[in-house]
């Protein structure tokens with residue numbers, strides 16, 4: 001196996017020249033990226049294949065394990081999280097005491113800046129030079145890695161997917177499968193460029209190179225950073241689920257560990273962990289359990305060989321206590337399994353980067369505007385057909401379509417929705433409140449649309465009064481978007497109600 | 508039993524034949540059908556776009572109009588879902604109105620659902636027949652109201668009909684109301700997938716449970732010159748029972 005010859009010294013140089021996919025101008029306009037993504041054949045194939053396979057796998061895994069009771073299991077998992085959130089202050093207190101008793105130093109961070117400050121200060125206090133990091137969405141959310149790098153702490157992502165993303169100066173496009181959008185060739189090129197190894201596309205060889213490279217880093221690292229999948233209130237434990245064992249290395253090889261976790265990661269007791277682990281692994285990767293489930297309760301004890309001497313936990317709010325309000329609280333049940341992304345027909349078409357933020361897919365479309373302001377991400381709540389596939393997939397039963405609608409309501413209330421649209425909807429709604437105006441509007445519409453339509457003899461070409469007939473190929477104003485993609489059917493000559501009125505007394 | 512037809516905005520203007528078919532099938536099954544003339548829109552477009560306060564008076568109106576009905580049947584899965592999933596929630600803090608919303612929700616049915624769950628129809632008993640290869644588009648809003656394979660059950664009861672399911676029946680067609688006009692690139696990519704899947708079945712007719720989906724998919728088929736006809740379930744059932752001979756459908760390939 002070829003040995004990597006150089007550390008990724010090119011990282012800083014290249015990072016400066018390549019635009020980061022998640023650096024977006026606000027307010028974020030989803031359209032240009034979405035339009036590009038739907039024309040990107042490779043992205044279409046990769047994302048569609050991977051998500052379809054995962055979505056099917058999840059359903060099969062649930063069915064195999066729980067049969068007809070799959071729904072009840074989701075209900076239970078959702079209730080466990082909801083209960084914890086309903087009493088979050090109590091469970092936080094309990095967790096903090098238990099974690100401190102176990103020897104963990106707990107830090108509270110109000111926002112991203114504070115969390116990063118805490119981590120940087122710790123790194124400085126311990127004199128850290130090299131940090132190995134396991135996969136964590138929350139550290140992506142606060143942008144921790146660039147800050148550490150800037151402060152002179154070389155920080156290496158050790159999850160294979162994240163490692164590749166980091167090497168290639170890319171950004172994760174899926175919360176579980178970060179490099180879902182990348183192909184082997186891109187990986188081979190990144191390895192060649194950044195690690196100085198001969199070009200190869202062979203997955204095993206590439207994984208071997210990464211493995212050797214990372215092993216060396218684990219030995220040298222003086223700091224380990226992780227996220228947390230769950231925090232167990234009763235015992236003060238941090239639970240990490242991984243498939244590569246890298247999380248275990250990161251949290252046991254270096255002398256100091258920092259875990260960063262959102263306050264919503266709490267569950268009451270160990271017995272609840274069983275349920276949560278079962279639904280998480282099945283939802284995320286269709287596995288019965290992830291290969292490694294690491295439960296960390298404090299630093300290494302006396303007579304224990306290995307394990308960190310110091311464990312720090314940064315509990316992050318960063319907008320979560322705002323989401324905790326009643327209408328949106330259920331969103332904090334999220335266990336970041338990615339099932340809603342895999343099920344989402346929109347995500348399948350536009351990929352993760354189109355969401356313009358760390359969290360993508362249906363859950364991202366809801367929490368990004370909540371965390372960063374709806375006015376900054378006005379498209380996200382609307383770029384959904386509300387098909388409900390996400391709701392059906394979610395292992396903790398978050399009603400994502402209703403949450404999207406809730407955000408749309410918020411946009412109307414706070415006038416993020418423009419006045420033209422507000423006026424149009426109000427006028428339309430008013431016209432529907434009287435039968436006469438409804439009929440009159442419908443008649444005008446039918447007349448206007450039928451005038452625009454062409455009859456071309458293909459399906460629907462002939463005129464029959466009771467069916468849609470003819471098509472509009474290039475529509476004006478409100479239907480221009482529609483006809484840019486597909487034809488618009490002309491209405492029927494006679495409406496149903498005209499038919500009903502003309503049919504005489506019913507038999 | 509008396510059944511009231513809720514025609515919906517799109518059904519009224521674009522697909523009256525589907526409404527006629529529903530009336531005839533229900534009458535043939537022995538129901539007395541009426542059409543409360545005061546009905547307009549259920550408020551779904553307003554509600555889905557965040558105009559909750561604009562949707563509420565329309566819901567109130569619907570509750571009023573269909574108050575006396577024993578059962579309400581509609582050809583639109585999404586309008587049925589609007590009433591069933593969201594009406595009660597619109598009247599939070601108004602117990603009396605909320606109770607009436609719940610009553611309407613409890614007696615509102617999508618057409619296929621009504622045939623299977625209430626009428627317990629068996630088309631074999633009436634020797635329904637239609638020799639044709641048919642596929643079926645499952646409208647996403649049926650998920651919320653717990654409707655799954657009812658339409659397929661009905662289709663399988665029609666003699667001579669060859670039913671070919673879509674490869675990914677649960678995948679959205681990309682309609683989503685204003686979504687289709689606001690995000691045409693995304694919506695267009697979604698519906699083209701659907702067209703491809705319909706084509707792959709080799710079916711000459713696609714049955715759809717929602718006028719919105721029908722507009723979208725049929726429009727995309729037409730753009731792609733795929734000669735597929737679209738029917739509501741009510742139409743195909745009525746045709747199989749010989750009830751539609753006097754109301755021609757828009758012709759297929761001429």
Ligand code: SF4
Pocket residue numbers: 283333334335336337338339340341363390393394395396397398
């Ligand atoms: S919203 Fe549900 S499905 Fe989506 S990532 Fe969170 S837990 Fe998983």
